[in-house]
Amino acid sequence: MNPRWQIWLALILLAAVIAAALYFPALRHQVDKAKQLTEKTAEQARRELIPPAPVASGDPRVKAKMFWGTREQDGKLSPVTVELPLSSDPALRAKQVLNTLLAGPVDPESRTLPPDAALLAFYLLPDGTAVADFSEAIATSIPSGIQSEQLAVDSILRTLEANIPQVQRLKILIHGQEADTLAGHLDLTQTFPVNTKLLSLAVPATGQGQPSNSGNVAATP
Amino acid sequence: MTIRKQNLQLISSFALLSTLSLILTWRAHSQTPGGTSIGSPIGTPAGTPAPPPVPQAPASTNLNVVVLDPAHGGTDLGARGTEGIRESEVVLQFAAQVRRALEGQGFQVVQTREGNENPSFDDRSARANAVRGAVFITLHVASTGLAGTARVYAMPDLPSANDGTGLIVWDRAQAPFTSLSHKLGDLVQMEFARRFKGSPTEAQVAPVRQLRTTAAPAIAVEISSVSVADRASLDRMIPGVADAIARAVTAFKPSYVVPVIAPAAAGVHP
Numbered sequence: 001m002n003p004r005w006q007i008w009l010a011l012i013l014l015a016a017v018i019a020a021a022l023y024f025p026a027l028r029h030q031v032d033k034a035k036q037l038t039e040k041t042a043e044q045a046r047r048e049l050i051p052p053a054p055v056a057s058g059d060p061r062v063k064a065k066m067f068w069g070t071r072e073q074d075g076k077l078s079p080v081t082v083e084l085p086l087s088s089d090p091a092l093r094a095k096q097v098l099n100t101l102l103a104g105p106v107d108p109e110s111r112t113l114p115p116d117a118a119l120l121a122f123y124l125l126p127d128g129t130a131v132a133d134f135s136e137a138i139a140t141s142i143p144s145g146i147q148s149e150q151l152a153v154d155s156i157l158r159t160l161e162a163n164i165p166q167v168q169r170l171k172i173l174i175h176g177q178e179a180d181t182l183a184g185h186l187d188l189t190q191t192f193p194v195n196t197k198l199l200s201l202a203v204p205a206t207g208q209g210q211p212s213n214s215g216n217v218a219a220t221p
Numbered sequence: 222m223t224i225r226k227q228n229l230q231l232i233s234s235f236a237l238l239s240t241l242s243l244i245l246t247w248r249a250h251s252q253t254p255g256g257t258s259i260g261s262p263i264g265t266p267a268g269t270p271a272p273p274p275v276p277q278a279p280a281s282t283n284l285n286v287v288v289l290d291p292a293h294g295g296t297d298l299g300a301r302g303t304e305g306i307r308e309s310e311v312v313l314q315f316a317a318q319v320r321r322a323l324e325g326q327g328f329q330v331v332q333t334r335e336g337n338e339n340p341s342f343d344d345r346s347a348r349a350n351a352v353r354g355a356v357f358i359t360l361h362v363a364s365t366g367l368a369g370t371a372r373v374y375a376m377p378d379l380p381s382a383n384d385g386t387g388l389i390v391w392d393r394a395q396a397p398f399t400s401l402s403h404k405l406g407d408l409v410q411m412e413f414a415r416r417f418k419g420s421p422t423e424a425q426v427a428p429v430r431q432l433r434t435t436a437a438p439a440i441a442v443e444i445s446s447v448s449v450a451d452r453a454s455l456d457r458m459i460p461g462v463a464d465a466i467a468r469a470v471t472a473f474k475p476s477y478v479v480p481v482i483a484p485a486a487a488g489v490h491p
Contacts, residue, residue: 074366074367074370074419075365075366075372143300143363143364143365144299144300144301144308144363144364145300145361145362145363145364145365145366145443145446146361146363146372146374146427146429146441146443147363147365147366147372147443147445148363148364148365150425150427180342180430181430184293184297184299185361185429185430185431185441186427186428186429186430187428187429187430187433189392189430190428192428
């Protein structure tokens with residue numbers, strides 16, 4: 001081949017490599033963006049399928065206590081009073097407060113539960129045992145670790161304890177299934193005690209409940 | 222199988238309720254130069270977890286073995302940091318140094334994994350449950366929490382592990398050991414508080430799955446965090462964590478008396 005052509009060929013190849021190097025990050029960015037969009041859309045679709053806890057116009061506005069994290073104390077919960085229209089039916093009321101808990105605090109840093117997690121169902125049995133069924137995002141989107149998983153569960157337990165005295169213990173399901181752990185650490189095979197004052201009187205002899213006195217609640221500000 | 226009775230001891234009897242099977246675990250004995258009788262379990266069917274030890278009447282200190290559990294592994298990477306830090310890898314480094322510190326104090330150390338494997342929760346517990354006089358420490362690195370701090374967790378009280386048949390329920394094997402676990406946890410946490418500013422001063426209570434099936438004083442240690450800006454700050458914690466654990470386990474040793482569960486033939490069933 002003519003040396004002149006060889007030079008041209010080399011230049012063309014070099015230009016192609018430079019163009020590819022410049023284009024690749026942009027392409028990767030677009031792929032990541034498209035992936036995020038798909039995931040978001042799937043979660044949105046799931047949320048649309050879940051009927052939100054109905055709020056009757058006649059529900060009185062009540063001061064509810066929500067337990068979120070606190071910036072000031074690492075790994076601690078802090079009660080925040082929120083005025084909400086709450087049903088007098090305990091199961092419905094539990095759905096309403098848990099949906100508010102999931103919606104999150106004003107400060108996103110104080111979140112205890114992943115923003116894309118949803119409450120799929122909530123049941124309250126006559127013996128005070130409640131069953132809360134959350135979407136998979138509660139397990140897949142939570143930061144990994146004992147502390148973060150414990151904080152998530154404690155925020156649910158303390159919020160139920162503060163607002164629905166009928167709930168004595170809670171069983172957490174993920175997408176309708178019993179899970180071994182929340183996200184690899186915290187045990188979900190047992191029920192969690194909620195209203196510990198009532199529980200001390202009502203726990204069955206075989207006792208499935210576990211004390212959850214983890215000392216995670218910060219002093220009320 | 223021929224059994225020469227004088228060389229074997231029945232360690233525990235399991236009732237596997239799901240398959241209506243009875244599992245007997247025997248231990249072959251040998252004499253160590255120091256006079257301590259040790260042995261290796263035999264006769265446990267493949268595919269079943271080795272049983273926890275049969276708790277005996279209070280005796281002198283039994284603590285000889287520390288089972289270290291570097292959490293996660295295999296396809297389970299655990300917490301992942303922005304700088305590519307993987308919990309499953311970091312805990313192996315922590316375990317190696319903790320092991321050296323414990324061996325320096327004269328303890329025998331067993332690891333639930335030494336490479337990139339991911340044994341099940343039950344397999345990890347079984348490593349401690351098959352040894353008399355063991356303590357179990359599972360090592361974690363969190364993705365949250367104040368960087369440079371360390372926390373210790375012990376299980377909350379569980380319903381009795383003895384269901385009235387003389388067998389211990391595998392799922393609640395930790396039940397007789399919770400107070401010992403809290404004591405060990407407090408000792409380790411106090412050592413952490415001295416070394417790592419911002420760490421709690423006493424162990425916290427959390428239903429950690431790995432601890433529930435462990436029939437020995439068992440704690441979870443969690444370091445914060447994989448979210449540090451550079452890996453070196455985590456590495457700098459390793460000697461302090463190792464020294465703290467070794468000192469605390471040594472301090473715990475005199476108070477470790479295996480609790481009494483049930484008379485005669487106590488066993489375990491999953």
